[in-house]
Amino acid sequence: MTFEDLLEQQAKEIARQQGLRERIYCCTAAGCVSSGADAIKKAIDEEIKARGVGAEVECCGTGCMGLCSKGPLVRTQSDGTIYAAVTPEDAGALVAGQGANLLADRKLDPQADFFIKQEKIVLANSGTVDPERLSDYIAAGGYQALARAVMELTPQQVIEEVKRSGLRGRGGAGYSTGLKWELVAKQPVDTKYVVCNADEGDPGAFMDRSILEGDPHRVLEGMAIAGYAVGAQQGYIYVRGEYGLAIQRLQAAIKQAERERLLGSRIFEDNFQFRIDLRIGAGAFVCGEETALIASIEGKRGQPRQRPPYPPESGLWGKPTLLNNVETFGNIAPIVAKGGDWFATIGTPTSKGTKVFALAGKIENTGLIEVPMGTSLRTIVFEIGGGIPEGRAFKAAQTGGPSGGCIPPQFLDIPVDYESLHKIGSIMGSGGLIVMDDTSCMVDVARFFMDFCMDESCGKCIPCRAGTVQMHDILQRITKGEANENDVALLEQLAKLLRETSLCGLGQTAPNPVMSTLNYFSGEYEAHIRDHRCPAGHCVLPAAASSNREVQA
Amino acid sequence: MPVVTKPDVPAVKDNRERFLERAMSRHHYSGDALIEVLHTAQELYGFLTPALLKTIARKLRLPPSRVLGVATFYHFFSLEPKGEHSMIVCTGTACYVAGAQGLMRVLEHRCAKAGSTSPDGKMSVQAARCIGSCGLAPAVIYDGKILPRLTPDQLNAELDRIGVK
Amino acid sequence: MSVRTLEIDGKAVTGVAGQSIFSVAWDNGIHIPRLCHVGGVSDVGACRLCMVEVEGQRKLVAACMTPVEEGMVIRTNTEQLLAHRRLIVELLFAERNHICAVCVVNGACELQDLAASLGIDHVRLRYRFPTLSVDTSHERFGLDHNRCVLCSRCIRVCDEVEGAHTWDFSGRGVNSLLISDLGEAWGESESCTSCGKCVQVCPTGALFAKGKMVSEMRKDRRFLKYIVTAREKHEWVR
Numbered sequence: 041m042t043f044e045d046l047l048e049q050q051a052k053e054i055a056r057q058q059g060l061r062e063r064i065y066c067c068t069a070a071g072c073v074s075s076g077a078d079a080i081k082k083a084i085d086e087e088i089k090a091r092g093v094g095a096e097v098e099c100c101g102t103g104c105m106g107l108c109s110k111g112p113l114v115r116t117q118s119d120g121t122i123y124a125a126v127t128p129e130d131a132g133a134l135v136a137g138q139g140a141n142l143l144a145d146r147k148l149d150p151q152a153d154f155f156i157k158q159e160k161i162v163l164a165n166s167g168t169v170d171p172e173r174l175s176d177y178i179a180a181g182g183y184q185a186l187a188r189a190v191m192e193l194t195p196q197q198v199i200e201e202v203k204r205s206g207l208r209g210r211g212g213a214g215y216s217t218g219l220k221w222e223l224v225a226k227q228p229v230d231t232k233y234v235v236c237n238a239d240e241g242d243p244g245a246f247m248d249r250s251i252l253e254g255d256p257h258r259v260l261e262g263m264a265i266a267g268y269a270v271g272a273q274q275g276y277i278y279v280r281g282e283y284g285l286a287i288q289r290l291q292a293a294i295k296q297a298e299r300e301r302l303l304g305s306r307i308f309e310d311n312f313q314f315r316i317d318l319r320i321g322a323g324a325f326v327c328g329e330e331t332a333l334i335a336s337i338e339g340k341r342g343q344p345r346q347r348p349p350y351p352p353e354s355g356l357w358g359k360p361t362l363l364n365n366v367e368t369f370g371n372i373a374p375i376v377a378k379g380g381d382w383f384a385t386i387g388t389p390t391s392k393g394t395k396v397f398a399l400a401g402k403i404e405n406t407g408l409i410e411v412p413m414g415t416s417l418r419t420i421v422f423e424i425g426g427g428i429p430e431g432r433a434f435k436a437a438q439t440g441g442p443s444g445g446c447i448p449p450q451f452l453d454i455p456v457d458y459e460s461l462h463k464i465g466s467i468m469g470s471g472g473l474i475v476m477d478d479t480s481c482m483v484d485v486a487r488f489f490m491d492f493c494m495d496e497s498c499g500k501c502i503p504c505r506a507g508t509v510q511m512h513d514i515l516q517r518i519t520k521g522e523a524n525e526n527d528v529a530l531l532e533q534l535a536k537l538l539r540e541t542s543l544c545g546l547g548q549t550a551p552n553p554v555m556s557t558l559n560y561f562s563g564e565y566e567a568h569i570r571d572h573r574c575p576a577g578h579c580v581l582p583a584a585a586s587s588n589r590e591v592q593a
Numbered sequence: 594m595p596v597v598t599k600p601d602v603p604a605v606k607d608n609r610e611r612f613l614e615r616a617m618s619r620h621h622y623s624g625d626a627l628i629e630v631l632h633t634a635q636e637l638y639g640f641l642t643p644a645l646l647k648t649i650a651r652k653l654r655l656p657p658s659r660v661l662g663v664a665t666f667y668h669f670f671s672l673e674p675k676g677e678h679s680m681i682v683c684t685g686t687a688c689y690v691a692g693a694q695g696l697m698r699v700l701e702h703r704c705a706k707a708g709s710t711s712p713d714g715k716m717s718v719q720a721a722r723c724i725g726s727c728g729l730a731p732a733v734i735y736d737g738k739i740l741p742r743l744t745p746d747q748l749n750a751e752l753d754r755i756g757v758k
Numbered sequence: 759m760s761v762r763t764l765e766i767d768g769k770a771v772t773g774v775a776g777q778s779i780f781s782v783a784w785d786n787g788i789h790i791p792r793l794c795h796v797g798g799v800s801d802v803g804a805c806r807l808c809m810v811e812v813e814g815q816r817k818l819v820a821a822c823m824t825p826v827e828e829g830m831v832i833r834t835n836t837e838q839l840l841a842h843r844r845l846i847v848e849l850l851f852a853e854r855n856h857i858c859a860v861c862v863v864n865g866a867c868e869l870q871d872l873a874a875s876l877g878i879d880h881v882r883l884r885y886r887f888p889t890l891s892v893d894t895s896h897e898r899f900g901l902d903h904n905r906c907v908l909c910s911r912c913i914r915v916c917d918e919v920e921g922a923h924t925w926d927f928s929g930r931g932v933n934s935l936l937i938s939d940l941g942e943a944w945g946e947s948e949s950c951t952s953c954g955k956c957v958q959v960c961p962t963g964a965l966f967a968k969g970k971m972v973s974e975m976r977k978d979r980r981f982l983k984y985i986v987t988a989r990e991k992h993e994w995v996r
């Protein structure tokens with residue numbers, strides 16, 4: 041395909057879509073599918089057939105529209121309305137164009153905070169493009185950034201653009217993406233690899249999954265641009281085995297792109313070639329760590345190794361390897377298309393662009409959102425998220441999963457960016473944001489995350505393998521009222537040991553949930569230990585009959 | 594999750610061997626493809642037997658201990674036959690906050706611990722880290738279908754219904 | 759070979775480019791504690807006992823995995839490092855069942871030596887007392903999982919020097935277990951050549967020679983470095 045072909049295809053598809061009376065989008069992302077979206081799509085398709093209106097009405101599936109808790113969601117293109125809690129019985133009304141009247145009670149208000157406070161770059165196509173059709177992505181301007189990169193820019197110029205954007209990795213650590221690309225590009229080696237980290241393992245995080253399910257071509261395009269920029273000809277996407285739908289859509293998308301020569305050899309009639317293969321994970325959180333991920337692609341036990349050397353110098357099969365997160369790649373096409381300067385206008389001075397968050401827990405609007413960096417936690421939780429259900433009180437927001445921390449109410453007004461979160465003992469992480477109300481026991485939350493780390497520790501290094509077990513044991517005893525103050529001191533020492541001596545990020549950050557809850561909710565620890573009482577009413581403790589002080593003596 | 598077929602009906606046995614062979618040859622019998630091959634083997638046979646692991650080790654020219662090491666490192670692979678039914682309890686944070694532990698306790702008490710199958714072979718219990726249905730927490734995948742917002746009472750009722758003691 | 763000049767614990771020392779901090783320190787009589795490192799096979803940096811401070815670096819580094827650089831100022835014995843090492847050794851004691859009084863290598867065990875040199879007289883952590891087996895199926899050797907510290911020395915020596923790759927780990931995290939072949943008894947292993955190198959490099963009494971009484975067995979761990987360099991240095995006679 042040439043650039044002209046691409047533009048022609050775009051124009052044709054746009055014209056075709058405009059010729060339709062109605063395009064009905066059914067959210068077919070995992071959240072809505074689990075509340076029955078497939079049946080709705082089927083009902084609508086049948087309705088279209090039954091009425092013989094196939095020429096004027098079309099129904100397609102899309103990626104996540106955001107408000108998962110109100111699903112299944114359906115959007116009608118003619119007026120842009122989103123309907124909540126749709127059932128197969130509504131198919132007739134939707135196909136007949138009677139949604140506005142007959143489903144009025146389930147119309148979502150487009151002026152609601154949930155919609156207007158968001159800014160969508162990565163998710164721009166989620167909910168408006170059929171992820172299973174390349175033509176839809178092309179109609180939305182897809183692959184034009186790749187065309188621009190390959191035909192108009194030198195690899196160095198592409199890297200400059202990414203550097204100018206100020207984009208930082210969305211996989212957790214927030215390393216400058218442009219610098220990383222430059223590092224790989226600089227290696228004087230012929231064989232290089234681009235790897236997309238789609239092993240999203242944080243419990244309570246589903247951003248990457250939604251991006252892959254909702255807009256797979258976006259990720260492929262970002263990877264191809266990266267391949268061009270760093271001089272790689274082969275890319276791998278390492279996807280979690282649990283993400284069946286994402287895997288299916290990626291496989292289909294790769295096939296389509298290869299058929300249209302958007303991947304493969306002689307891309308845009310240029311000498312650039314780039315292939316992408318999938319590698320399916322097999323249930324190990326630690327494989328999200330870059331060196332473990334590389335070991336896993338090589339067919340080995342997913343155990344991290346010492347860095348340096350970092351993957352940009354020596355990665356997959358010892359070759360220079362660029363490893364970025366799904367959302368990071370999702371930002372690339374818009375940056376190349378609209379320019380790094382445009383991107384840099386969004387966000388805060390040190391954290392540019394937007395961030396996708398998965399809202400979950402005790403919050404009204406669970407789902408997927410994208411906000412400019414620097415948006416306050418309050419805006420996210422109370423305006424976009426709709427606050428805490430049942431009139432309960434906000435207690436903490438957990439970001440960064442098992443590597444992150446719990447943010448107490450006094451920090452609700454901090455801007456959400458890499459530095460601010462780090463300062464208060466949490467991290468940006470990959471974007472899981474779990475809200476807890478006054479029924480959540482913070483000691484038990486810490487225990488939950490430690491249990492996770494213990495389970496997911498690869499076992500290579502002693503501090504993490506044996507230390508998480510001991511920290512979990514202490515936390516468990518606290519929740520059962522069987523611990524004393526010495527145990528807390530030991531907990532702190534172990535935390536320090538894990539932080540400073542563990543081999544990889546898993547062990548190094550495993551103490552974060554414990555330390556942040558100890559910091560901000562020490563009263564809860566004391567209540568469990570001294571008074572055998574769980575302030576949240578979550579833990580079952582024996583009465584405080586036997587005093588702990590005796591045990592200590 | 595990839596569909597797991599039960600190991601049964603000897604009539605299709607030859608086919609499965611052929612499929613496995615094809616998967617290995619597609620990767621040029623490279624040891625790097627071990628995880629892909631194990632995925633395929635598990636899809637075909639339901640679980641990984643020692644004989645299967647041995648075959649894979651021989652064909653991919655890998656030390657047997659490395660094959661077993663990989664097969665046991667990843668929780669996705671199972672070395673035991675699956676039960677008649679399966680329940681995957683999401684233990685992601687959202688489900689945890691919404692009470693997944695209570696469900697797990699019921700299953701542990703009545704069936705088996707996460708990652709194992711009940712002694713009577715009725716139920717395989719697994720824990721998953723976030724199945725992406727946080728809006729429906731707590732969620733359980735029961736024989737491939739999602740049970741949203743499940744309560745321990747509902748779970749007990751379903752276990753009663755299928756005859757779990 | 760270019761020379762690197764640096765300082766370890768206040769002592770000016772030299773090493774060659776590419777040499778690890780651990781090895782330069784050792785050459786200069788500074789013995790950094792270690793458990794996973796053994797001369798003659800690759801390093802993995804798993805035990806974390808050799809962590810040292812490097813001036814100007816925010817994080818501690820593993821001495822066995824970090825090459826020396828010109829002008830480095832290294833401290834191997836600060837209070838903090840000692841506290842970390844103590845806790846790591848305590849973690850090991852609590853993890854499995856290390857009962858020295860009934861062990862064949864009592865008195866010649868690297869774990870025991872570590873505990874002694876770090877002044878560990880009690881363990882503050884809760885013992886886990888796992889139920890682990892002892893495999894005595896091999897004609898000449900035995901494997902006691904209770905004493906295994908998962909350092910992977912045996913795996914590396916078997917793979918890299920003997921070329922048999924009999925050993926590997928199964929499971930992960932705290933459930934990691936040393937296995938031979940497909941997890942059969944050691945005596946039934948088809949790949950094992952009974953060379954005994956794994957037994958010699960094992961730092962504890964996890965791998966042992968049969969027929970020894972409590973406290974009787976002594977291991978020779980330096981043979982390895984010697985045999986792997988013999989060809990290169992033309993030194994076949996020790």
Ligand SMILES: Cc1cc2nc3c(=O)[nH]c(=O)nc-3n(C[C@H](O)[C@H](O)[C@H](O)COP(=O)(O)O)c2cc1C
Pocket residue numbers: 208209210211212213214215217237238239240241242325326327328329330331363364365366368470544545546
């Ligand atoms: C234990 C652990 C788990 C991780 N999991 C993920 C993950 O699921 N997805 C991801 O993109 N990065 C994950 N990371 C971060 C990666 O190692 C790596 O930094 C990241 O993928 C780099 O991409 P970026 O620069 O685009 O952020 C994890 C790191 C650690 C230590």
Ligand code: SF4
Pocket residue numbers: 326343344496497498499500501502504505542543544545546547548
């Ligand atoms: S910190 Fe934990 S996960 Fe990372 S290498 Fe060590 S044991 Fe493995």
Ligand code: FES
Pocket residue numbers: 791792793794795802803804805806807808809820821822823
């Ligand atoms: S000797 Fe360096 S980590 Fe074990």
